[in-house]
Amino acid sequence: xxxxxxxxxxxFSDGINELAVFLKDYYDxxxxxxxxxxxxxxxxxxxxxxxxxxxxxxxxxxKIFYANGTPSDCVxxxxxxxxxxxxDIIISGINDGFNLGTDVLYSGTVSAAMEGAINGYPSxxxxxxxxxxxxxxxxxxxxxxxxxxxxxxxxxxxxxxxxIPNVSDEFNGxxxxxxxxxxxxxxFTKRIDPRGRDYYWLAGKVLxxxxxxxxxxxxxxxxxxxxxxxxxxxxxxxxxxxxxxxDMSI
Amino acid sequence: xxxxxxxxxxxFSDGINELAVFLKDYYDxxxxxxxxxxxxxxxxxxxxxxxxxxxxxxxxxxKIFYANGTPSDCVxxxxxxxxxxxxDIIISGINDGFNLGTDVLYSGTVSAAMEGAINGYPSxxxxxxxxxxxxxxxxxxxxxxxxxxxxxxxxxxxxxxxxIPNVSDEFNGxxxxxxxxxxxxxxFTKRIDPRGRDYYWLAGKVLxxxxxxxxxxxxxxxxxxxxxxxxxxxxxxxxxxxxxxxDMSI
Numbered sequence: 001x002x003x004x005x006x007x008x009x010x011x012f013s014d015g016i017n018e019l020a021v022f023l024k025d026y027y028d029x030x031x032x033x034x035x036x037x038x039x040x041x042x043x044x045x046x047x048x049x050x051x052x053x054x055x056x057x058x059x060x061x062x063k064i065f066y067a068n069g070t071p072s073d074c075v076x077x078x079x080x081x082x083x084x085x086x087x088d089i090i091i092s093g094i095n096d097g098f099n100l101g102t103d104v105l106y107s108g109t110v111s112a113a114m115e116g117a118i119n120g121y122p123s124x125x126x127x128x129x130x131x132x133x134x135x136x137x138x139x140x141x142x143x144x145x146x147x148x149x150x151x152x153x154x155x156x157x158x159x160x161x162x163x164i165p166n167v168s169d170e171f172n173g174x175x176x177x178x179x180x181x182x183x184x185x186x187x188f189t190k191r192i193d194p195r196g197r198d199y200y201w202l203a204g205k206v207l208x209x210x211x212x213x214x215x216x217x218x219x220x221x222x223x224x225x226x227x228x229x230x231x232x233x234x235x236x237x238x239x240x241x242x243x244x245x246x247d248m249s250i
Numbered sequence: 251x252x253x254x255x256x257x258x259x260x261x262f263s264d265g266i267n268e269l270a271v272f273l274k275d276y277y278d279x280x281x282x283x284x285x286x287x288x289x290x291x292x293x294x295x296x297x298x299x300x301x302x303x304x305x306x307x308x309x310x311x312x313k314i315f316y317a318n319g320t321p322s323d324c325v326x327x328x329x330x331x332x333x334x335x336x337x338d339i340i341i342s343g344i345n346d347g348f349n350l351g352t353d354v355l356y357s358g359t360v361s362a363a364m365e366g367a368i369n370g371y372p373s374x375x376x377x378x379x380x381x382x383x384x385x386x387x388x389x390x391x392x393x394x395x396x397x398x399x400x401x402x403x404x405x406x407x408x409x410x411x412x413x414i415p416n417v418s419d420e421f422n423g424x425x426x427x428x429x430x431x432x433x434x435x436x437x438f439t440k441r442i443d444p445r446g447r448d449y450y451w452l453a454g455k456v457l458x459x460x461x462x463x464x465x466x467x468x469x470x471x472x473x474x475x476x477x478x479x480x481x482x483x484x485x486x487x488x489x490x491x492x493x494x495x496x497d498m499s500i
Binding site (some may be wrong): 037039040041042043044045046048050051052053072073076077079081102104105106111114118119137140141144145148151152154155158160166174175176178180183187188190191193197198199200201204219222227229230231232233234236237238239240243244246247248249250 | 271283287289290291292293294295296297298300301302303322323326327329346352354357361364368369387390391394395398402404405408423424426428429433437438440441443444447448449450451452458475477479480481482483484485486487488489493494496497499500
């Protein structure tokens, strides 16, 4: 089985390298990842400058490339330029830090998996609680999930978003979840530079919304690995009939 | 009524300035837009460098600011830093070029409206067919839409995505639509630089998928202004029960 691996923390981050080394014992792994950190780039793609690719490892079961693009660029490059065979699965991660609830809209990790799904490949985004270490048990769950995706497939225009809490080997198991709600308050910190001019840092404290038991946010809080199916179709079908009744005559 | 206006083509582009000048006859308009083009940035936000804001117009009904951030940054800055009163509506556009179907996932224009919705404000993204001129009639439709949004509100976590075809004043009217499917083929063009090294341009030809009559792609093709309700919740609820049946024991 051919696995295409990417991330948004960059090709030299721990998460992607640990996962690559683990997976190459079971699958043929090709890494195509950004040359540097590209967090919070959302689903950005690079249209206005040329992209370059560099190979830095060429083993039998593990090849590693980096590119000067975004996570989504790397997925496109992996499929169209780098890989001889098409991938059987595309994995984005392991991200250093959760991608939960509303935050998936900002996430380069999740967007890379979206790019995989747009191109018709089974795709999975994997994120680990910040500043924690991936346990052996978490690795086994990831492998089990990959085997399930290979065997069962995923619906068209669907990807999986996986979040792993920092509970070493004491997981309470897996939970299939919906996306929770996460909002921020106090978005900016204002400072004054040495020349007396204002500038702003995006800060933002998490507002703990009331979230349902079956949300990803509550699942990881309770020590479960959260798996959320994500769809590419953003249409709010439930509001279409209501909109049709608006008076739009001019 | 207070309108916050942003875009991804940059503060000096025609689309946003024409809209601002039109809207200031009816509303109090504050523009906070990127200092340069930020197309295809998706829902990127700027976490790792400071943001700066500059005021370039300070009329009674129209104030214009630019910032060195993404469209989503500009929305956050507009709400939290620039505006004295909170906006009654947030408008992103008018973008030079459609944002249809799957492409909304890449769009800075749509992501700015998503950011507005995340923050709880009624938000609308507006895009115009590339290289065309906004007609007076299109302006009247936009004003009618804003009045409808103000009067009727929008559901929580919902925004509107509007696309206007280049048919001058001969619109066939408005169509409420779902997002269509748009895929690309031949993603990259390979070239060789003067030093003999490969590089790649993201190119991509639109693959004309078969799209339904009620999709945004077909609506604009048939000369209608398309209005699609977009939701922030990406959960694919229909696949949750199926996923729960996967054997995830390790």
